[in-house]
Structures are given as C-alpha cells and as structure tokens.
Amino acid sequence: MTRNNLIILAAGGSLALLLGAFAFQYLGGMAPCKLCIWQRWPHGVAVAAGLLALMMRGKFWPLVGMLGAATTGAIGIYHTGVERRWWEGPTSCTSSGTSGMSADDLLEQIMAAPLIRCDEVPWELFTLSMATWNAIISFGLAAIWLMAWKRS
Incomplete structure (x- = not known):
C-alpha cells in the first residue's frame, strides 16, 4: 500500500470509531462517561493529522496520527x-x-456523582466492552500509522 492509502485507512478508522461512538450516543441513547469522552479527542487528532498528512509530505503528521491512535x-x-x-x-x-x-458525606457523594459512571459496562460484544474494542482497534490503527510514517 502507498503512504496515502495507509493514511486514509488509519484516519478513516479513527473517523469510523468516532462516528460509531456518536451513533451509540445519539441514536442508541447511551450517554458517554468521562473516560469515553477522553477517548474521543485523540481520534479527532488522528483524523486531523490524516487530512494534513495528505496535503503535506514528511513524517510529522503520520507521527501525530500514530500518537493520537496510541493515546x-x-x-x-x-x-x-x-x-x-x-x-x-x-x-x-x-x-x-x-x-x-x-450520612452527610454520603449524601454529598450521591449529589456530586455523575449520571454516567466510568466503572460500569453499558455494552459489550464477545465479553469485551466498547473501551476494550476501542483499545484493540486503536492500537491496530497506530500500527497502520507507523507503516505510513515509515513510507514518508
């Protein structure tokens, strides 16, 4: 595969994961927790790096995309x-x-608790949560970014 094809594949993978997360949220009614939101930002960085890498030559943007996916x-x-x-x-x-x-401390903890907890699994496939699937796929995307970086 060419450098640009690898970049399109890697950035497109991050875009697909982001769109999937938004679909679960807005179409499936599954509000994200704080850690779910944290996982979205690096995908956004990887997508932006992909667009910039396609417009510019060099090794910098594929490296940024790889770091975003790995993060x-x-x-x-x-x-x-x-x-x-x-x-x-x-x-x-x-x-x-x-x-x-x-009792007062307990009431304060209850009142300050977020609606969506990070330590509950709202959805899983083959016993793996969305967070786990995101990690597996994202490390695969980081490997694709690495190949694009080597071909830059």
Missing part, C-alpha cells in the same frame, strides 16, 4: 481496567464505597 488506545486500556475493577478510576465518575462515611 486513545492507552486510555481505552485504562478505562477497561476501571470497568473490570482492576484499578480505581477518576473519583468524579466511579464509585468509591461508603464504609466509614457519615
């Missing part, structure tokens, strides 16, 4: 760990338990 993959791994309770997520979107809390 969203890393956030996806982190989000998967939060969903599977391997580690704690951001306190603003996960449950931290109630032991040792006063």
Whole structure:
C-alpha cells in the first residue's frame, strides 16, 4: 500500500470509531462517561493529522496520527481496567464505597456523582466492552500509522 492509502485507512478508522461512538450516543441513547469522552479527542487528532498528512509530505503528521491512535488506545486500556475493577478510576465518575462515611458525606457523594459512571459496562460484544474494542482497534490503527510514517 502507498503512504496515502495507509493514511486514509488509519484516519478513516479513527473517523469510523468516532462516528460509531456518536451513533451509540445519539441514536442508541447511551450517554458517554468521562473516560469515553477522553477517548474521543485523540481520534479527532488522528483524523486531523490524516487530512494534513495528505496535503503535506514528511513524517510529522503520520507521527501525530500514530500518537493520537496510541493515546486513545492507552486510555481505552485504562478505562477497561476501571470497568473490570482492576484499578480505581477518576473519583468524579466511579464509585468509591461508603464504609466509614457519615450520612452527610454520603449524601454529598450521591449529589456530586455523575449520571454516567466510568466503572460500569453499558455494552459489550464477545465479553469485551466498547473501551476494550476501542483499545484493540486503536492500537491496530497506530500500527497502520507507523507503516505510513515509515513510507514518508
């Protein structure tokens, strides 16, 4: 494949993942959590890098696209760990338990809790959550970006 074909494939993959996320949100009624939103931004960077890489020669923009895809993959791994309770997520979107809390502190935690929690899996396919699928596909896209970078 040529450099431009690889760039179109990689940037198009990020665009497809973004469109899929928006479809789940707006057509499927599944509001995103904070970590879901964090995973979207690097895809946007990868799409923009793809457009710029097609207009300009050089290795910079494919590298930016690769870093964007790898970043969203890393956030996806982190989000998967939060969903599977391997580690704690951001306190603003996960449950931290109630032991040792006063009634006032518990009420404050409930009132400050977001509507969408990061440590719940709203959808999965073959036992893998959207965050996990995003990580797998995004690391694949990063590999495609790497091939485009090498051909620049």
